[in-house]
Amino acid sequence: xxxxxxxxISRMMMAPAVFLxxxxxxxxxxxxxxxSFKKFLPLRGGDLGWVGFxxxxxxxxxxxFWPSVQATLAIVGGVLLITVxxxxxxxxxxxxxxWGQGIVRILVIAPFFVMPTVSALVWKNMxxxxxxGLFAHLWKFFxxxxxxxxxxxxxxxxxxxxxxxxxxxxxxxxxxxIQSLDREQLEAAEIDGASTLARFYHIILPHLGQxxxxxxxxxxxxxxxxxxxxxxxxxxSFGTKTLTYLIFQRVLESQNVGLGSAGGVYAIxxxxxxxxxxxxxxxxNLDK
Amino acid sequence: MGHxxxxxxxxxxxxxxxxxxxxxxxxxxxFVVFVGPSGxxxxxxxxxxxxxxxxxxxxxxxxxxxxxxxxxxxxxxxMVFQSYALYPHMTVRKNISFPLRxxxxxxxxxxxxxxxxxxxxxxTDYLDRRPGxxxxxQRQRVAIGRAIVREPAAFLFDEPLxxxxxxxxxxMRLEISGLHKRLETTMIYVTHDQxxxxxMADKIVVLHDGKIEQVGSPLELYRAxxxxxxxxxxxxxxxxxxxxxxxxxxxxxxxxxxxxxxxPSPTEGLWKGQVGLSEHLGSDTFLHVHMxxxxxxxxxxxGGEVDIHHGDTIYLTPxxxxxxxxxxxxxxxx
Numbered sequence: 001x002x003x004x005x006x007x008x009i010s011r012m013m014m015a016p017a018v019f020l021x022x023x024x025x026x027x028x029x030x031x032x033x034x035x036s037f038k039k040f041l042p043l044r045g046g047d048l049g050w051v052g053f054x055x056x057x058x059x060x061x062x063x064x065f066w067p068s069v070q071a072t073l074a075i076v077g078g079v080l081l082i083t084v085x086x087x088x089x090x091x092x093x094x095x096x097x098x099w100g101q102g103i104v105r106i107l108v109i110a111p112f113f114v115m116p117t118v119s120a121l122v123w124k125n126m127x128x129x130x131x132x133g134l135f136a137h138l139w140k141f142f143x144x145x146x147x148x149x150x151x152x153x154x155x156x157x158x159x160x161x162x163x164x165x166x167x168x169x170x171x172x173x174x175x176x177x178i179q180s181l182d183r184e185q186l187e188a189a190e191i192d193g194a195s196t197l198a199r200f201y202h203i204i205l206p207h208l209g210q211x212x213x214x215x216x217x218x219x220x221x222x223x224x225x226x227x228x229x230x231x232x233x234x235x236x237s238f239g240t241k242t243l244t245y246l247i248f249q250r251v252l253e254s255q256n257v258g259l260g261s262a263g264g265v266y267a268i269x270x271x272x273x274x275x276x277x278x279x280x281x282x283x284x285n286l287d288k
Numbered sequence: 289m290g291h292x293x294x295x296x297x298x299x300x301x302x303x304x305x306x307x308x309x310x311x312x313x314x315x316x317x318x319f320v321v322f323v324g325p326s327g328x329x330x331x332x333x334x335x336x337x338x339x340x341x342x343x344x345x346x347x348x349x350x351x352x353x354x355x356x357x358x359x360x361x362x363x364x365x366x367m368v369f370q371s372y373a374l375y376p377h378m379t380v381r382k383n384i385s386f387p388l389r390x391x392x393x394x395x396x397x398x399x400x401x402x403x404x405x406x407x408x409x410x411x412t413d414y415l416d417r418r419p420g421x422x423x424x425x426q427r428q429r430v431a432i433g434r435a436i437v438r439e440p441a442a443f444l445f446d447e448p449l450x451x452x453x454x455x456x457x458x459x460m461r462l463e464i465s466g467l468h469k470r471l472e473t474t475m476i477y478v479t480h481d482q483x484x485x486x487x488m489a490d491k492i493v494v495l496h497d498g499k500i501e502q503v504g505s506p507l508e509l510y511r512a513x514x515x516x517x518x519x520x521x522x523x524x525x526x527x528x529x530x531x532x533x534x535x536x537x538x539x540x541x542x543x544x545x546x547x548x549x550x551x552p553s554p555t556e557g558l559w560k561g562q563v564g565l566s567e568h569l570g571s572d573t574f575l576h577v578h579m580x581x582x583x584x585x586x587x588x589x590x591g592g593e594v595d596i597h598h599g600d601t602i603y604l605t606p607x608x609x610x611x612x613x614x615x616x617x618x619x620x621x622x
Contacts, residue, residue, distance in 0.1 A: 184373035187340050192387035192434070193361035202386070206377040 036261035055262035087170030154238035177211035290442035290474030297346035324495035366435035442474035540613035557603025
């Protein structure tokens, strides 16, 4: 009886929190669906009634829809590739015993603490600016014309900025994973005649599989909705308009809430498609 | 061929000398056991031979060749670790064939050797499982299998049985001894368990604080320990040490007598004492006898169904031929 009672009580005590979470999630979701079927122009007449699927059709047939999906996927994919690759290298490096290890590790994590808006502004003005940026000075030092990062290679620039922000997260997770590897396994492999490269490929990499999966899944969730970095650097121009940014433009710049909401529903669908693919490809690593 | 010679081998970690200069020779085909209490440097010594640690000075020769700076893989030795160190993401087959794949051996030959090792170790039914799905004893056998397929010059075992339960340990002890008889390859085996050392070794090396205390066959060490440490370490239960007046009667600083060389009697004998705890093992009973002026009880072996109880007065007579006499430096005098 006691356990039954305490279970009922614990459910009751959890209820407010669960309720709050549900409301937090369900209200915006329902509102998005609600507005997506309406013609709603706040500054041009407000609610102009139901329009069925018109918003959905307009959003997809717009010339900026497919490029925005491509830009989103390009940034997510690019950032994932760069962060996972360099995070593995950095984790291997930081795992080596060295002087000042503690300080170096904190320094490596530091970028993660910088707000996205701030870091993007720092990159834009201090590194990539064609007049005053460090890169411009570097190019000039070698006698080259400064490269206009954000207009000439805008997608690459945004990917670089976002990668820089997410690299510490990936490094940290992979570093802890490497540290949990049984040293005797590496020694056994060494005696078994595996070269350094073979030890990495046959022992360390499989051991990291699960951690890499987690890094990819978590990063994808956050990267699909990056916004601040684009807002403060290119404002969505030069092919860096992601789906999130397109929705923002529809709602705030065109003042068309209905059209933006329909875009929001597409974003949910895209996120789910990506999630399903990811789970198929890497999810099997989690079962082990 | 597995003839290993250590000449003046020394190991320091920072300023701490773990192994002072040490000489040792392991003959081809011998089963050598390094035994000693934890922290005596026996595992470090094994890792030096394996090449996992670099020697601070001295020379290691394997089959006459200077192997001091040869990398572990090129020494032709195979090692079995305490944690087994199996590769968790590979099947048993892949685990066993790993060293062969690293050596880029011919596929058919790989397959033949794996099958052969699996047959020897009763692993044939488990070849496609992963280590996580195996019991402790099976994992141990996979680790041994991975060592066998390389056909090494010598096997190195680092406390391989300490993670197994008691019954399995006895079984694996016999299996490893049997393997040695069949393969006739040099084996070096590290353990802190003197029973493993006594039952398996051709030659025991007793280590203490990185120094070799004595080298010899199990019975040599049992019959003629050269000092107090070896005398106390080899043999179970531990040898009884008596000093003071009773030792002086034998012209020694300390005398040692094993529990099996004391004859208990309820009526007459050389030493008088009182029975404290007794351990009944069925076949034997070990009596803890408290004597005057002795803090440590004396352990005495007696028959399994002996009628002696806690608090009884008892007389002990040592077997004169089996009293070990030690001088004030702890060395045995004949």
